[in-house]
Structure formats: C-alpha cells, structure tokens
Amino acid sequence: MSIRVGKAAQAAAFPDAAKPLLNNFQIRRNVRHATEVIRNKRANVVGEMPDWEALRDAGHAIKQHTLLHLDTYLQQFEEACTRAGGIVHWATDADEASRIIVELIRSKGEHEVIKVKTMTSDEIQLNPSLEAAGITPYETDLADLIVQLGNDQPSHIVVPALHRNKAEIRELFLREMKLDQLGDTAEDLAAAARAYLREKFLRVRTAVSGANFLVAETGSVCVVESEGNGRMCLTLPETLITIAGIEKVIPTFRDLEVFLQLLPRSATGERMNPYNSIWTGVTPGDGPQSFHVILLDNGRTNVLADDESRDTLDCIRCGACLNVCPVYRQTGGHAYGSIYAGPIGAIVTPQLLGMEHSQSLPYASSLCGACYEVCPVKINIPEILIHLRGKVVHNGDAPLEERMAMKVASLALGSSARFSVAQKLVRIGQLPFQSDGKLSGIPGMLAAWTASRDLNAVPAESFREWWAKRKKGQPA
Amino acid sequence: MQNDFCLSQLLVHFPATSLMLRTLPSAKRIFMPAKNWLRDAWKTLGWRSCLQISLFVACYNDLLFPQTGKAVVAVLERLGHTVEFREAQTCCGQMHYNSGYQPDALAMMRRFLNVFEDAEAICVPSASCVAMMRDHYPKMAAASGDTKLKNQVDDVLPRVFEFSELLVDRLGVTDVGAFYPHTVTLHTSCHSLRSLHAAGKAETLLEHVRGLTLIDLPQSEECCGFGGTFAVKNPEVSAAMLGDKMQCILSTGAKVCTAGDNSCLMHIGGGLSLQGTGVRTVHLAEILAASDSGEAL
Numbered sequence: 001m002s003i004r005v006g007k008a009a010q011a012a013a014f015p016d017a018a019k020p021l022l023n024n025f026q027i028r029r030n031v032r033h034a035t036e037v038i039r040n041k042r043a044n045v046v047g048e049m050p051d052w053e054a055l056r057d058a059g060h061a062i063k064q065h066t067l068l069h070l071d072t073y074l075q076q077f078e079e080a081c082t083r084a085g086g087i088v089h090w091a092t093d094a095d096e097a098s099r100i101i102v103e104l105i106r107s108k109g110e111h112e113v114i115k116v117k118t119m120t121s122d123e124i125q126l127n128p129s130l131e132a133a134g135i136t137p138y139e140t141d142l143a144d145l146i147v148q149l150g151n152d153q154p155s156h157i158v159v160p161a162l163h164r165n166k167a168e169i170r171e172l173f174l175r176e177m178k179l180d181q182l183g184d185t186a187e188d189l190a191a192a193a194r195a196y197l198r199e200k201f202l203r204v205r206t207a208v209s210g211a212n213f214l215v216a217e218t219g220s221v222c223v224v225e226s227e228g229n230g231r232m233c234l235t236l237p238e239t240l241i242t243i244a245g246i247e248k249v250i251p252t253f254r255d256l257e258v259f260l261q262l263l264p265r266s267a268t269g270e271r272m273n274p275y276n277s278i279w280t281g282v283t284p285g286d287g288p289q290s291f292h293v294i295l296l297d298n299g300r301t302n303v304l305a306d307d308e309s310r311d312t313l314d315c316i317r318c319g320a321c322l323n324v325c326p327v328y329r330q331t332g333g334h335a336y337g338s339i340y341a342g343p344i345g346a347i348v349t350p351q352l353l354g355m356e357h358s359q360s361l362p363y364a365s366s367l368c369g370a371c372y373e374v375c376p377v378k379i380n381i382p383e384i385l386i387h388l389r390g391k392v393v394h395n396g397d398a399p400l401e402e403r404m405a406m407k408v409a410s411l412a413l414g415s416s417a418r419f420s421v422a423q424k425l426v427r428i429g430q431l432p433f434q435s436d437g438k439l440s441g442i443p444g445m446l447a448a449w450t451a452s453r454d455l456n457a458v459p460a461e462s463f464r465e466w467w468a469k470r471k472k473g474q475p476a
Numbered sequence: 477m478q479n480d481f482c483l484s485q486l487l488v489h490f491p492a493t494s495l496m497l498r499t500l501p502s503a504k505r506i507f508m509p510a511k512n513w514l515r516d517a518w519k520t521l522g523w524r525s526c527l528q529i530s531l532f533v534a535c536y537n538d539l540l541f542p543q544t545g546k547a548v549v550a551v552l553e554r555l556g557h558t559v560e561f562r563e564a565q566t567c568c569g570q571m572h573y574n575s576g577y578q579p580d581a582l583a584m585m586r587r588f589l590n591v592f593e594d595a596e597a598i599c600v601p602s603a604s605c606v607a608m609m610r611d612h613y614p615k616m617a618a619a620s621g622d623t624k625l626k627n628q629v630d631d632v633l634p635r636v637f638e639f640s641e642l643l644v645d646r647l648g649v650t651d652v653g654a655f656y657p658h659t660v661t662l663h664t665s666c667h668s669l670r671s672l673h674a675a676g677k678a679e680t681l682l683e684h685v686r687g688l689t690l691i692d693l694p695q696s697e698e699c700c701g702f703g704g705t706f707a708v709k710n711p712e713v714s715a716a717m718l719g720d721k722m723q724c725i726l727s728t729g730a731k732v733c734t735a736g737d738n739s740c741l742m743h744i745g746g747g748l749s750l751q752g753t754g755v756r757t758v759h760l761a762e763i764l765a766a767s768d769s770g771e772a773l
Contacts, residue, residue, distance in 0.1 A: 015710050022716050326699045330716040364710060366703025366717070367574060368666040383611075389576030398576065402705075406572060410580040413535060413566040414587075423539050448708040452715035453746025456540075463538045463545035467561045 003299045004094035005123050005352050006153075011337025013360035018335040027163045031155075031332040034162045039323040041269025042374070049265070058258045060378040063314035066251055067304060073216040073249045074295060080219025084281025086291045094124035097296050101126060101208065101241055102133045104292055108239055110206045112136045115144070116233040117223055118210030119317065120243045120296055122154065122339040123352075126208070137208070138200050140229040142193050149176040155333030155341060158267045158319035163332050197229060207237040207288070211244035212316070213259060214293070217252045220280040221293065224263060224273035234277050240288035246295050247304075247313040259316060262376035266318035299352035308387045312347050314377040319344075321371035321381060327364055336361060343371035343381045347388060355391050362388035401444055416464075423462045430458055526557045529642070530595035532588070534602040534738075535567035541738045547765035548601050548639060551652055554765075559599075564591045570608035573616075575705050582616055585609075589628045597646060598632075601639040601761050603668035603736045609636055611671055638668070639761055640677040640736055650680050656766045657687035660758075661730035663721070663744060665737040666699050678736055678760050685763060691728040695720075702743035718747045726753060736760045 011017065021027060046052055066073055078088040091097035097120075105113060113130065115121060115137050127148075130137045139148040146161040147154050150172050154160030161169070166186065173192050174182050182192055209230070213222040221242055223230055234240060250259065256278075264270040282291050303312050322328045322342030333341030338349040338358060346361040362385045371381040392398055412422035433439045439446075439455045449455060529552050533545040549559045569584030588609075592598050600606050610633060617626040643649045662682060664675040675696075682690050701707070701717025708714075721744060725733050733748070735741050738759050745757030 015712065018710065018713050022712050326701065326717050326720075327710075327713055330713050362576075363706065364713075366666070366699050366701060366706045366714070368699035368703070369670040370666075370697075370699070373670060386574055386576065389574070390578050391576070393576035402575070402709075406575060406577045406580065410572060410577070410583070413584060416564045416566055419535070419538075419566045426539065445708045448711035449746070451711055452718065452750065453743060454749040455746060456742075458540060459542055461542060463533050463542035464561070464563060466542055466546060468563070 002093050002095040003352060003354065004125055005299075005349050005358075006125060006339040008338035008349050009353060009357040011358065014335055014337070014364040015360065017337055018331045018364075021331045021335050026165070026168075027332050027334075028330065030163050030165045032329055034156075034159060035323040035329055038159070038269055039320075042266060042320060042323065043269075045265045045269050045271055049261075055258055055262055056376055056378050059262050059316075059376055060311075060314060062250060062255050062258060063377050064311075066249060067247065067310055067313055070246065070249070070304065073251055074246055076216040077214050077219055077249050078295075080215075080217065081221075081281055081293055082219070084219045085283075086219065086281040086293055089292060089294045091294050091296045091298070093298050097124050097243060097294050097298070098126055098129035100294055101243065102129060102135065104239070104241055105130070105135055105206055106133065108206060108290075110135070110204075110239075112138065112200075112204045113206045113208050113241075114138050114140050114200055114204045114233050114237065115208045116140045116210070116230045117212075117225055118208060118243055119154075119157065119339060120210055120245055120298075121208060124243075124296070124298060126243075138197075138204065140197050140200065140233055141225070142190070142227055142229065145193060145197070146172065149173070153334055154339050156319060156322055157317050157340065157342070157344070163334070201229075201232040201236050205237050206239040206241070207233040208241045208243065209233055211242050211248050211293075212263065213256060214244055214249040215251075215253050215256070215278075216249050218280055220253065220278050222256060222276070222278045224260070224277070225275045226268065226270070226273060228275055231275050231277055234279065235287045237288055239290040239292075241292045241294065243294040243296060246297055246300050247315075263316055263318055266316075266320040266374065266376040299354060302354060303351045306351075309347065309351060309384045311379045312344075312351060312384060314379050315344055315348065316377060317344075318376055320374040320376065324370040324374050325365075326368060326370065327366065336364065343385075344379070347379075347381060347384045350388060355388070355395065359392050359397055362386075362392060405445065420462075420464065423458075423465075427458050427460070527647070528558045528560060528596045530592060530598050531559055531561050532565055532568070532592065532598050532600045532605070532636075533561070534600060534605050536742075537601060537738055540742070541759065544601050544738055544759040544761050547759065547761035548599060550765040551643075551654075551761060552599065554767075555647065555649060555652060557647075560595075562591050562595070568605040568608050570605055571704055573608060573612055578616070581612075582620060585613055585616055585629075586625065589625070589632050592632055592635075593628065595632075595635060597642065598636045599639055599642045600636060601736065601759065602738065603638045603665050603672050603674060604739060606636060606638040606641075607667035607671035609633060638672055638674055638736060640668075640681055641672065641674055643681060643764075644677040651684035652681065652764045654685040654764045654766055655687050655768045656685050656763050658732050659689045659691055659728075659730040660732045660734055660763065661691045661693045661725060661728040662696070663693060663700065663725070663733055663735040663740060664696050665735055665740045668736050669697060674736070678734075681760065681764060682734070685766075688763070689730075691730045693728060693733075694724045696724075698724075700740050700744050702740050704739070707743055714743075715747075718743060722747050722751070722753070725755060731755060732763075733757050734760050734763055 081088050089100050127137045139145045143161040156162040170184050177196050211221045212224050264273045321344050325343050328342040336345045338345050340348045346364050350358040350361050365385050367382045369382050412418050433442050434457045437457050439457055537544050552559050567584050569581030573581035613629045617629040637646050668674045700721040701714040741757040748755045
C-alpha cells in the first residue's frame with residue numbers, strides 16, 4: 001500500500017515546524033487578518049439562520065447514515081454514473097489513483113491538463129506524477145494558481161494562499177507570468193490571472209477536478225466554487241477526470257439541500273456559492289464527452305473501521321474549524337506539514353497515514369473546543385484528538401519522559417496516602433530550584449514552562465494538610 | 477434550579493442585619509453565635525435547611541493553590557452551609573485522559589465515584605475538572621462495559637457542581653456578601669464557556685461584589701493557550717496564544733484577572749508576572765471570600 005497525504009510523511013513535527021512560522025510576522029499578520037475576516041462573515045450569515053442547529057444535526061445524521069452504508073451507496077453511485085455515460089474507477093491508494101489518471105491522459109494523447117478544486121489530487125501528490133509522465137498541470141483556482149506559481153504549499157483548506165498578501169502575489173505574478181507591469185489592486189491581480197488562465201481554458205482539452213459531493217441516487221457530481229474557473233474546467237474540455245474520496249458520497253439529490261446551505265455559510269461566509277456545478281455523466285453535444293470518476297480510498301476505510309473516530313469522514317472541507325482555531329491563527333497551515341491543516345487536518349492526516357506519521361498533530365491543540373462549536377456536521381474534533389493521543393500512547397510512541405511522568409503521577413494519585421507523601425516530596429524536590437518564591441532552572445518538560453512563564457514555588461502547606469490541622473483544632 | 481430554604485442565610489441577607497454587620501463590628505460578635513445557634517436548632521428540628529457540601533478541591537489546587545480551597549470553605553460556611561473534605565480524594569483523571577493515558581484516568585474516575593458516592597452536593601472549584609466528568613465519564617463508563625460503574629456515574633454526576641454553578645444554580649445565591657475594592661477582569665476558561673456554559677454565572681457573582689469594578693475582557697472567547705500538557709508539548713505556540721491573551725488583559729487596565737480555573741490562571745499569571753505587568757491572577761472563590769475584614773485568608 002502506498003498511502004500518501006501530500007508530503008506529510010516527511011514533514012517535521014508540529015512544534016518544530018511552528019517555530020520559524022511564529023517568527024514570521026508577515027505570515028502571522030496575513031493569517032490573522034484573513035481568518036478574522038472569514039470567521040466574522042461566517043458568524044453573521046450563520047446568525048441569521050433560525051434553523052442552523054437543525055441543519056447541523058441533519059448534516060451529521062446524513063453523513064453518519066451514509067458512512068454506515070458506504071458500500072451500498074458507492075455501488076449505487078457507480079451504477080447510476082455508469083448508466084449516465086460516466087466511467088467509474090476505484091483506487092486503493094495514492095499510487096493507483098495517480099496511475100489511473102496518467103494513463104487516462106496519455107490514452108488521449110495529451111500533454112497538458114487544467115485542474116480545479118481538488119485537494120485529493122494534492123493528497124496523492126498528482127502533480128509530481130503528471131510531470132514525471134511529461135504532462136503539465138495548470139492549477140486554475142486562483143489561490144491554487146498562486147500556490148503553484150510560487151512553488152508553495154497550500155496553507156488552508158478553502159483559501160490555500162491565505163498566507164500570502166496582495167503585495168506578495170503581485171511580485172509573484174510579475175515574475176512567473178513574465179509581465180512588464182501590473183497594478184497593485186485586487187482587480188489588477190484578478191485581471192492578470194484571468195488573462196493567464198483564459199488561454200489555457202480554451203486550449204487544453206483535459207481537465208482534472210475534485211468533487212464536493214457525489215450523489216448516489218443519480219450518479220451526479222457536485223462542485224461548488226466562487227470564481228467560475230471551475231465551471232470552465234468542468235464544461236470546456238473534451239475529457240473530464242474527477243477524483244473524489246469515497247466519503248464524498250451522499251444518498252440522494254435532496255440531501256444537497258442540507259449541505260448546500262451548510263457549506264457556503266461555513267466556508268466563506270456566503271449565503272450561497274456563486275457557482276454550483278452539478279452534472280450527471282455525459283450529455284451528447286454539451287460539455288465533456290468523456291467523463292471519468294476515480295473513487296479514492298487512500299486510508300479512508302481504516303478511519304471508517306474505527307467507531308471512535310469515524311466522524312472524521314463526515315468532513316465537508318469547509319475550513320470553519322481552521323478560521324476559529326487559536327493554534328492555527330498563530331502558526332498558519334504550513335506547521336501542520338499536510339495539505340489538510342488546522343484542527344480537521346490534525347485528525348485527518350495521521351489517521352489516513354495509519355498513525356505511523358504526523359503523530360505530533362493530535363497534540364497540536366489546546367482542546368479549546370472552538371472547532372467543534374462551528375463544525376457544520378458536528379464532528380467532535382477535541383474528542384477525536386484525545387482518542388488519537390490514546391493511540392499514540394498505546395502504540396508506545398509517546399516520549400519516554402512523558403510516559404514516566406504520567407506513570408509517576410498515576411501512582412501518586414492512586415491513593416490519598418501516596419498523594420500526601422508525593423506532596424511532601426515535591427516540596428523537598430523544589431528546594432534547589434527555589435528563590436524569591438519562584439522556581440527556575442528546572443530541567444525537562446518544566447523548562448518549557450518557565451521559558452515564558454514564572455512558576456511559583458509550591459506552598460508550604462497543601463490544602464489537605466490545612467484541613468487536617470483545622471479539623472484537629474475543632475471540637476468534635 | 478433548587479433553592480433550599482436556609483434561615484441563617486436569610487438573616488445574612490436581611491437588609492437590616494446586613495447593614496448592621498457592615499457598620500458595627502461588635503454586632504458580628506453577637507450575631508454570628510446567634511446565627512450558628514439558629515442553624516443548629518434548625519437542624520435539630522430536622523428541617524432540611526443547609527447543605528452538607530463535599531469539596532472536591534482538585535489535585536492541583538490541593539498542592540499548588542490551597543488558598544482557593546480555603547476560600548471555597550469560607551464562602552460556603554459564610555452562607556451557612558457545612559463543608560466536608562473527604563481525604564480519600566485525589567484527582568478526576570483529566571490530565572491522563574486528555575494526554576492519551578485513558579486506562580489511568582479510568583482508575584481515577586473509579587476512585588472519585590467511590591469517594592463521593594453518597595455526597596449530598598459536590599463542589600469543584602475547577603471548571604475543567606467538571607467538564608472532564610460531564611464530557612467523558614459517561615463515555616468511559618460505557619466503554620468499560622461495567623454496568624455498576626455506569627450507574628454510579630449516572631447517580632453521582634447530577635450532584636457535581638462547579639463552584640459558580642453551585643452558588644447560582646444549586647443554592648440560588650448571587651450576592652455572597654463579598655467586598656473586594658479592585659478593578660477586575662474575568663477570563664472565561666474554554667471548559668467553563670463551551671462545556672459548562674457557565675460564563676454568565678461567574679460574571680453575575682462578580683457583579684454583586686461590593687467595591688469591585690468589573691471590566692469586560694476583549695476577545696474573551698479565545699483560548700489562553702494553556703491546554704494542559706499542550707503548554708509544555710507546544711511551548712512556543714502556547715506562549716504566542718498567551719501573548720494575545722495578556723495583551724487583551726492589559727488593555728482593560730484591570731489590576732486583577734480572575735477565573736474559575738487555576739490552571740488557566742497559573743499560565744496567565746506566570747506570563748503576567750514574568751513580564752512584570754503588576755497584574756495579579758486570583759481565583760473567583762478568593763474574590764468571593766474577601767470581605768470587609770480583609771481579603772487575606
């Protein structure tokens with residue numbers, strides 16, 4: 001099996017990756033500004049919905065039901081899509097999916113593809129596979145284009161270039177699009193991207209897209225977006241290849257009613273996505289005449305098998321959890337080392353990788369619960385993070401110092417007599433580090449504490465000691 | 477919401493007695509024994525007047541913040557209730573549970589339930605411990621497959637109250653007769669905000685403290701960056717979050733930052749102290765325990 005999630009398996013641990021980002025004030029400012037704008041917009045449009053909680057419950061219920069009958073719905077989708085003229089492929093892992101796509105493009109004799117809205121292609125690292133096969137991929141979503149031109153990594157699920165500001169993008173466009181001059185307004189930048197992309201939309205005959213939803217009942221595929229570049233990719237080429245994770249399937253067309261309300265409001269703070277593209281197989285004389293869907297597993301069935309964390313697959317990739325996450329706000333997405341950043345990335349990435357990599361991600365959270373509060377499909381992310389921490393510990397992958405500290409604490413807290421003794425030992429143990437009522441110079445994990453916070457010395461008398469004395473002093 | 481009738485409490489809150497207590501120190505000497513006598517008489521008569529409140533102080537308060545436990549005792553006794561401390565108690569298991577050491581946490585949960593099985597009301601001056609119990613104990617018990625344990629959880633949990641919940645919801649008190657002449661800002665811990673939904677309770681209690689000026693904390697829904705072992709496993713990110721929180725606290729001009737969780741306060745106070753800001757962190761219970769006769773316990 002060659003399961004891949006971008007380059008996550010080779011990424012540095014979260015605390016190490018976060019350090020340079022915390023010192024990058026440009027990135028921190030960009031991330032803070034962008035997340036604040038989106039979270040405020042979201043709060044406004046969610047606040048105006050009287051039935052928002054009912055919608056969240058419905059979204060959660062539909063996803064739960066679908067996941068418990070995933071085999072049935074996937075087969076139903078395959079049948080309906082095939083009936084409508086599409087061709088469905090099944091890919092176990094990243095290599096198989098990449099191979100299928102490369103072969104499809106080659107069989108058409110093409111050397112270029114336009115791409116839109118496909119995180120799964122980043123997940124399986126499709127672009128390097130295409131380039132190795134002599135096929136040039138062009139990202140057409142504006143943010144993805146910025147990331148591609150900058151040889152950069154996406155830092156947000158919905159807004160991949162969120163870490164970049166206008167000035168940086170202008171520099172990038174001037175250099176990579178080989179422009180002589182370019183204004184510095186958003187309109188100027190959008191116009192430059194349009195001119196650059198239009199030519200490709202009209203020339204390139206094969207497109208690769210992702211999918212927001214696969215409708216089992218009708219075999220339809222749904223992609224939502226804001227720019228219209230997706231609509232071009234989905235309608236202009238002769239061949240369309242859609243790659244989608246198996247969890248993207250929903251039972252009926254009517255279920256879109258719920259998700260097309262939840263998704264735009266949660267993702268971008270819009271009441272409705274500007275472009276909602278839904279298509280079913282092939283329509284003679286209209287749109288791509290050759291349509292393929294690749295259903296990707298790449299570790300998802302392992303998540304499906306875990307009762308405690310199955311909800312991870314409910315995710316509709318709205319990114320709301322990133323925008324409210326206090327950790328994400330400090331570091332931005334790159335610290336997560338995965339194309340899936342933020343709280344959802346912290347539970348998706350290590351699970352897809354079978355808990356063999358990205359083990360620092362379940363710890364990249366203060367468990368504040370802001371993510372759970374905004375999740376449109378009610379994924380209890382903090383619970384799943386704790387569950388995954390349990391897996392790391394269970395597999396023996398937690399640091400030795402931590403395991404020892406926890407074992408000692410567990411012993412000390414195992415009886416009140418032991419706890420009383422431990423309290424006295426702590427007071428003796430702190431003596432070498434104590435001055436002016438504060439502790440300093442303690443080695444190990446506590447050094448991480450005192451680096452940015454004072455630590456008061458342990459008081460001379462614990463509560464239980466005070467209580468015992470008080471009780472003695474009182475008449476019976 | 478249940479409000480046990482409590483005669484001695486009524487006396488404390490009767491405007492004339494209250495005024496008398498505040499103005500005449502000598503009145504206290506006469507009044508307090510009278511009050512205690514009344515309480516005892518009430519009990520002898522077999523009326524369910526005042527509660528026997530069992531304090532679960534929380535392991536870290538026990539060792540690091542004994543003054544908070546003492547403050548809880550002072551407030552509850554001032555209201556006429558009896559406080560007991562069951563010495564067999566240790567820890568709710570939160571640190572182990574959240575860090576991935578769930579089997580250790582299960583043992584601590586069993587201990588907690590056994591110790592407090594027959595307690596009338598359990599008061600916990602730590603919102604995160606209560607959140608641990610409410611959010612995780614039922615699931616842990618269910619996963620253990622132990623029916624007795626599950627029943628025990630269902631039986632004990634409704635009697636567990638975070639300190640501000642106990643006062644406002646269980647005892648129906650918002651004015652505990654405290655005096656604290658300082659400007660204060662309230663940090664709402666994530667557990668108190670999102671798990672207990674108790675943010676408004678601490679605020680109400682503080683609003684009724686004489687002499688106290690409460691200043692709203694901007695961005696009060698943001699995590700302070702403590703997060704248990706997060707603070708040492710991701711120290712730099714935790715410190716960055718703390719930096720934002722300290723900026724908000726300093727922007728209020730308050731001299732005291734309070735909360736219902738000493739865990740957050742240890743982190744926030746440690747930062748404020750290291751940077752020499754002069755702003756102190758004080759647990760809510762300690763503010764409510766402060767009175768005209770002094771805030772020191």
